[in-house]
Amino acid sequence: MFDLVSQGALSLKRVEILVLDEADHMLDLGFIKDIQDLMKHLPKKRQTLFFSATINEKIKKLAYSLVTNAIRIQISPKDPVAKNIAHAVAFIEMDDKRFFLEKVVRNNIDKKILVFVRTKVRAERVKKAMERAEIITDTIHSDKTHDARELTMRRFRNDELKILIATDVSARGIDIPNVEYVINYDLPESLENYVHRVGRTGRGSQKGQAISFCSTEEKPILQTIEAGLEKPIQRIELSKTDYQYTIDSSEAKEENWKQLLKEAEVHHEARKKKKR
Numbered sequence: 001m002f003d004l005v006s007q008g009a010l011s012l013k014r015v016e017i018l019v020l021d022e023a024d025h026m027l028d029l030g031f032i033k034d035i036q037d038l039m040k041h042l043p044k045k046r047q048t049l050f051f052s053a054t055i056n057e058k059i060k061k062l063a064y065s066l067v068t069n070a071i072r073i074q075i076s077p078k079d080p081v082a083k084n085i086a087h088a089v090a091f092i093e094m095d096d097k098r099f100f101l102e103k104v105v106r107n108n109i110d111k112k113i114l115v116f117v118r119t120k121v122r123a124e125r126v127k128k129a130m131e132r133a134e135i136i137t138d139t140i141h142s143d144k145t146h147d148a149r150e151l152t153m154r155r156f157r158n159d160e161l162k163i164l165i166a167t168d169v170s171a172r173g174i175d176i177p178n179v180e181y182v183i184n185y186d187l188p189e190s191l192e193n194y195v196h197r198v199g200r201t202g203r204g205s206q207k208g209q210a211i212s213f214c215s216t217e218e219k220p221i222l223q224t225i226e227a228g229l230e231k232p233i234q235r236i237e238l239s240k241t242d243y244q245y246t247i248d249s250s251e252a253k254e255e256n257w258k259q260l261l262k263e264a265e266v267h268h269e270a271r272k273k274k275k276r
Helices: 002-006 023-028 033-037 057-065 096-109 120-131 146-157 189-200 216-229 240-248 257-275
Strands: 017-021 047-051 085-091 113-116 137-142 164-168 180-183 208-214
Touching: 002 033, 017 033, 047 164, 096 113, 096 120, 096 180, 096 208, 113 257, 120 137, 137 146, 180 189, 189 208, 189 216, 208 216
Parallel strands: 017 047, 085 208, 113 164, 113 180, 137 164, 180 208
Antiparallel strands: none
């Protein structure tokens, strides 16, 4: 857009309303200078709207500095998670999470499921783990081209793809109808991200479900999220028998060690070539 403005191909002089969606994340990621530069090309007399599911004091101060006579409208401040979203947490060790994701998918074969992971590397690893269990998934993250992301989102939106694995940054602003389940394969680092993730289901008047997998090392993160919510998240109780049964009954349990070793060798060779 800046490029078009500088070329004289686009004029913003008649803009009456500027809308910044996911404002907290945009400002937090360091887009403040871009927004300030943009505002130089806009009329001073305009309305500026910031939309965000969550906003902390730092971002609020920043937002207020960009507008005049600010009015804040806050909806459901006591519980940031919508009432039509049932969210719960299950304590699952990191190496076992793939078996439990497989179980959720197999128990909800026709459901549209959005899976959140911490990094793009994790996204691809989870996709490969699901492939070993013969479950079709796709990923969306910053390493994908714009066209590839658009194609994946179109397939997910049209129900051609049932399971999408995403990172926080790439999934911001996703508004896909009829997402029945959100799975936090990795716990998010903050309450804000937790609220944004689970809010991808239960849109509007629809009901939704969100399940978080929490490993031993992620328990401090869970405590931080619950402190922000000011109440505990519902627990999914798993007996030792049920836990072990989920692992043993996985179609990927009989891990093809030759295949895993082959993948490791390919990865090792690729790293050696990169160093050369």
